[in-house]
Amino acid sequence: MSDLEALQKNVRRLQSRAGNAKxxxxxxxxxxxxxxTEIKAVAExxxxxxxxxxxAKTELAAWERSQ
Amino acid sequence: MSDLEALQKNVRRLQSRAGNAKxxxxxxxxxxxxxxTEIKAVAExxxxxxxxxxxAKTELAAWERSQ
Structure with a gap:
């Protein structure tokens, strides 16, 4: 997997996790x-x-700018 | 205002505030x-x-039990 692909995959993974957390x-x-009583734990x-x-998005954007 | 009225008023005030916070x-x-970036502040x-x-509800219940 290329660097770009790895970064993109990481963003997708975290996007899915953030969607679930939302x-x-x-x-x-x-x-x-x-x-x-769960408010703080869930919010964190x-x-x-x-x-x-x-x-992860910032890292991907920095990688793309560097190319 | 009696003790009971004061306690009830406090519960209503905090109920309204909790509703807004929710x-x-x-x-x-x-x-x-x-x-x-505001998640933690709003959750807190x-x-x-x-x-x-x-x-406040616990205090009101204790007062009522004591009567």
């Missing part, structure tokens, strides 16, 4: 006050997923 | 990845609102 946070918010997971996706 | 978290989750505010509401 849904989890959305469902939690919709069902509140049920599971209100969602934040981490989007932060990693952001980093 | 909507804010729900809207944030719906609009992701827009404002993904929502958590605090539900924690305070929970405490």
């Amino acid at each position: 849904m989890a946070l959305h469902d939690l918010a919709e069902d509140l006050p049920v599971n209100w 997971k969602t934040f981490d997923a989007f932060a990693e996706l952001h980093a | 909507m804010a978290l729900h809207d944030l989750a719906e609009d992701l990845p827009v404002n993904w 505010k929502t958590f605090d609102a539900f924690a305070e509401l929970h405490a």
Whole structure:
């Protein structure tokens, strides 16, 4: 697998994970006050997923600029 | 205002605040990845609102049991 392919694959993987985390946070918010004690844990997971996706996209963009 | 009325008023006030916080978290989750950097701050505010509401309800229940 080329560098580009590896970076693209990583972005797709993290995009899928961020999509799932978004849904989890959305469902939690919709069902509140049920599971209100879980808010911080679910939000942290969602934040981490989007932060990693952001980093992977930045890395891919930097790679493309460098070519 | 009696103790009971004050406790009930506090619960209503915090219930309204928790409702607003729930909507804010729900809207944030719906609009992701827009404002993904705000996830933790919005979630913390929502958590605090539900924690305070929970405490106020517990206090009211304890007062009612003591009568």
